Amino acid sequence: MMELVCPAGNLPSLKAAVDNGADAVYLGFKDDTNARHFAGLNFGPAKMSEGIAYARNKGTKVFLALNTYPQSGGWPRWRSAVDGAADLGVDALIAADLGVMDYVAERYPALNLHLSVQGSATNYEALRFYRERFSVRRAVLPRVLSLPQVQHLVANSPVEIEVFGFGSLCVMVEGRCILSSYVTGQSPNTFGACSPASHVEWKDGRNGLETRLGGVLIETYGEGCNAGYPTLCKGSFCVGGNTYHALEEPTSLNTLEILPQLQQAGVSAIKIEGRQRSPAYVSQVTRVWRAALDLCASSPASFAPRPEWKAVLDRVSEGTQTTLGAYSRPWQ
Amino acid sequence: MSKMIRLSLGPILYFWPREQVLSFYEQVAESPVDIVYLGETVCSKRNLLRTDDWLEIAARLRGAGKEVVLSTLALLEAESELKRLRRICANEGYWVEANDMGAVQLLQGRPFVAGHSINIYNVKSLSLLAEVGMRRWVLPLELSERALTDLQDGRPQGVETEVFVYGRLPLAYSARCFTARAHHLPKDDCQYRCLDYPDGLTLATQDGARFLALNGIQTQSSQTCNLLGQLNVMRRLGVDVVRISPQSANNHRVVEIFRRCIDGELGLDAGSEELARLMPVGPCDGYWHGEAGMKQTADSARELLGS
Numbered sequence: 001m002m003e004l005v006c007p008a009g010n011l012p013s014l015k016a017a018v019d020n021g022a023d024a025v026y027l028g029f030k031d032d033t034n035a036r037h038f039a040g041l042n043f044g045p046a047k048m049s050e051g052i053a054y055a056r057n058k059g060t061k062v063f064l065a066l067n068t069y070p071q072s073g074g075w076p077r078w079r080s081a082v083d084g085a086a087d088l089g090v091d092a093l094i095a096a097d098l099g100v101m102d103y104v105a106e107r108y109p110a111l112n113l114h115l116s117v118q119g120s121a122t123n124y125e126a127l128r129f130y131r132e133r134f135s136v137r138r139a140v141l142p143r144v145l146s147l148p149q150v151q152h153l154v155a156n157s158p159v160e161i162e163v164f165g166f167g168s169l170c171v172m173v174e175g176r177c178i179l180s181s182y183v184t185g186q187s188p189n190t191f192g193a194c195s196p197a198s199h200v201e202w203k204d205g206r207n208g209l210e211t212r213l214g215g216v217l218i219e220t221y222g223e224g225c226n227a228g229y230p231t232l233c234k235g236s237f238c239v240g241g242n243t244y245h246a247l248e249e250p251t252s253l254n255t256l257e258i259l260p261q262l263q264q265a266g267v268s269a270i271k272i273e274g275r276q277r278s279p280a281y282v283s284q285v286t287r288v289w290r291a292a293l294d295l296c297a298s299s300p301a302s303f304a305p306r307p308e309w310k311a312v313l314d315r316v317s318e319g320t321q322t323t324l325g326a327y328s329r330p331w332q
Numbered sequence: 333m334s335k336m337i338r339l340s341l342g343p344i345l346y347f348w349p350r351e352q353v354l355s356f357y358e359q360v361a362e363s364p365v366d367i368v369y370l371g372e373t374v375c376s377k378r379n380l381l382r383t384d385d386w387l388e389i390a391a392r393l394r395g396a397g398k399e400v401v402l403s404t405l406a407l408l409e410a411e412s413e414l415k416r417l418r419r420i421c422a423n424e425g426y427w428v429e430a431n432d433m434g435a436v437q438l439l440q441g442r443p444f445v446a447g448h449s450i451n452i453y454n455v456k457s458l459s460l461l462a463e464v465g466m467r468r469w470v471l472p473l474e475l476s477e478r479a480l481t482d483l484q485d486g487r488p489q490g491v492e493t494e495v496f497v498y499g500r501l502p503l504a505y506s507a508r509c510f511t512a513r514a515h516h517l518p519k520d521d522c523q524y525r526c527l528d529y530p531d532g533l534t535l536a537t538q539d540g541a542r543f544l545a546l547n548g549i550q551t552q553s554s555q556t557c558n559l560l561g562q563l564n565v566m567r568r569l570g571v572d573v574v575r576i577s578p579q580s581a582n583n584h585r586v587v588e589i590f591r592r593c594i595d596g597e598l599g600l601d602a603g604s605e606e607l608a609r610l611m612p613v614g615p616c617d618g619y620w621h622g623e624a625g626m627k628q629t630a631d632s633a634r635e636l637l638g639s
Contacts, residue, residue: 069451069453069454070453070454071453071454071475071479071482072454072455072479072482072483072485072486073482075454075456096451097451097453097454097457098451098452098456098457098460098461099453099454099455099456099457099460102456102457102460103456119433120432120433120451121433121434122407122408122409122432122434123408123409123413123414123432123434124434125408125414125417125433125434125435125437125438126408126432126433126434126436126437128437129433129434129436129437129440130433132437133460143507144407144409144505144506144507145409145507146409146507149409149410152411171506171508172504172505172506172551173407173504173505173506173507175451176406176407176449176451176504176505177503177504177505178473178474178501178503178504178625179503179504179551181474181619181624181625182474182501182503182553182619182624182625182626183624183625183626184624185618185622185623185624185625187474189451189453189474190453190474207538214624214626216537216541216543216626217537217538217539217541218537220538233504236538237535237536237537237538237543237544238535238536238537238538238540239514239533239534239535239536239546240514240533242514243538246510246513246514246535246546247506247508247510247551248508325507326507326508329518329519329520330518331507331508332507332508332509332518332519332520
């Protein structure tokens with residue numbers, strides 16, 4: 001049975017995930033050692049101990065994300081984050097950087113190591129490297145493979161595979177996208193955030209409300225339109241005389257439709273994106289996915305997503321729409 | 333005395349007609365670059381040249397005295413792509429540039445180059461890759477002079493450092509082809525539209541600023557990264573190789589300007605002025621200075637100085 005891995009941006013979200021049926025939650029420290037380095041988010045040491053105890057008590061695993069790339073000056077911070085995680089006894093560490101993984105493998109060989117999506121491994125030769133060098137047990141796949149490619153990769157993978165099931169959609173291969181730092185100086189790899197809020201501006205312009213990132217116009221909203229967050233790759237731009245969402249629309253990934261195929265392929269876990277979202281989001285999404293995974297496990301042949309599931313997920317999606325993303329060839 | 337910085341030409345990132353590629357490398361054979369990276373690194377559908385064709389060009393360039401490195405795909409998704417990768421990695425004659433950890437896995441135990449899309453952000457990563465055979469690495473594009481200084485301080489023996497100093501910056505890779513999307517075509521029936529855009533397809537903001545260049549599944553900066561003015565700093569930091577990324581026009585003039593600056597025949601300011609005329613949308617150098625990559629710091633400094 002596939003494991004359900006849910007986001008916990010803070011203690012209320014962690015409890016929401018645990019209470020609604022997550023098999024595992026993932027979380028991070030309150031600094032740039034993880035890829036959701038947002039103000040007001042994540043865990044200090046006390047809250048983290050409390051969260052881990054709460055999850056343990058209900059039989060839910062805890063994964064700690066340490067998935068950014070330390071530069072020389074930052075190394076002590078990452079090292080103490082690894083040490084802290086090992087002390088807390090988390091069930092797995094999710095890492096991306098070669099140096100961090102090397103340290104974990106050498107210092108804490110018994111600690112489960114997962115390759116983060118930020119590690120950017122899209123093929124089984126790369127996975128073999130991480131398995132052989134660092135004894136990585138599981139890898140989270142970037143959102144770039146079609147369903148047949150995922151099936152082929154799982155069949156040849158030396159490690160367990162976790163894939164994204166639902167949430168905000170990265171259009172680019174994770175871990176190798178520097179669009180955010182091109183515009184703001186800060187990227188997921190270096191700073192733990194994409195399109196960081198500190199560089200966002202909202203301003204009334206000639207054609208409506210303008211949103212900018214690092215001074216670059218990302219979107220213009222006419223009267224009556226709901227303004228969204230200016231994530232760089234989801235803006236409207238002009239190419240060849242046309243103005244449109246040149247890279248991707250504001251939309252979320254949703255793979256409910258292909259759940260039986262993912263299960264059949266041997267995928268080990270489904271990840272829900274959204275540590276930056278509210279506890280209400282985590283409750284609703286976890287509940288839907290718990291029900292879906294249970295149904296898929298018990299009757300894969302007749303499995304079909306229920307309309308009420310889709311209604312719940314659409315409501316909490318970016319732009320209130322969802323896509324299969326790269327899993328579906330036409331999307332590419 | 334420090335060694336002379338060598339000049340490299342990166343792989344062609346665009347899809348050019350076969351004849352154009354062949355004549356481009358005929359010129360490269362005569363040009364004053366030291367190292368040439370060859371091969372398709374962006375999209376496996378671009379098949380006007382096969383691996384054997386690239387090997388033929390490699391032999392021609394080696395005959396002309398160039399060091400040749402075979403470069404590989406950055407985003408590996410299909411088994412057919414791994415198959416081609418294995419063949420390149422198993423070649424007996426040339427070093428290979430790994431642009432994905434899958435290639436690193438296949439190249440372990442032999443000398444290889446780690447391209448700029450291999451994430452090397454700290455000395456531990458550098459040392460680990462050196463242990464498995466890496467002999468040269470290219471600084472990740474978003475890292476600064478300060479980061480490079482730290483990395484150079486801890487650089488293992490026998491490893492050379494290369495910096496991308498000129499060209500449109502490859503910023504991202506996707507499963508989706510944005511050039512096909514611009515033409516309302518699915519990737520599987522892209523009709524090779526990349527052939528129409530020898531330097532990428534310009535993406536502008538709604539207020540008219542030229543912002544990015546779409547190059548199939550790759551997204552690039554529309555500005556040209558130019559670090560010519562930093563050559564002396566790089567020499568001081570012990571940088572071994574500086575890389576120029578090919579453009580369809582004026583490539584050989586760019587190479588010549590860098591060559592003359594490296595050889596001390598042309599001043600860096602004069603060289604920069606000449607280069608400024610050759611960039612389609614102007615320069616950027618922000619990453620090097622620890623700022624947003626699209627920023628142009630050198631120019632604003634010059635404006636402040638009133639020159």
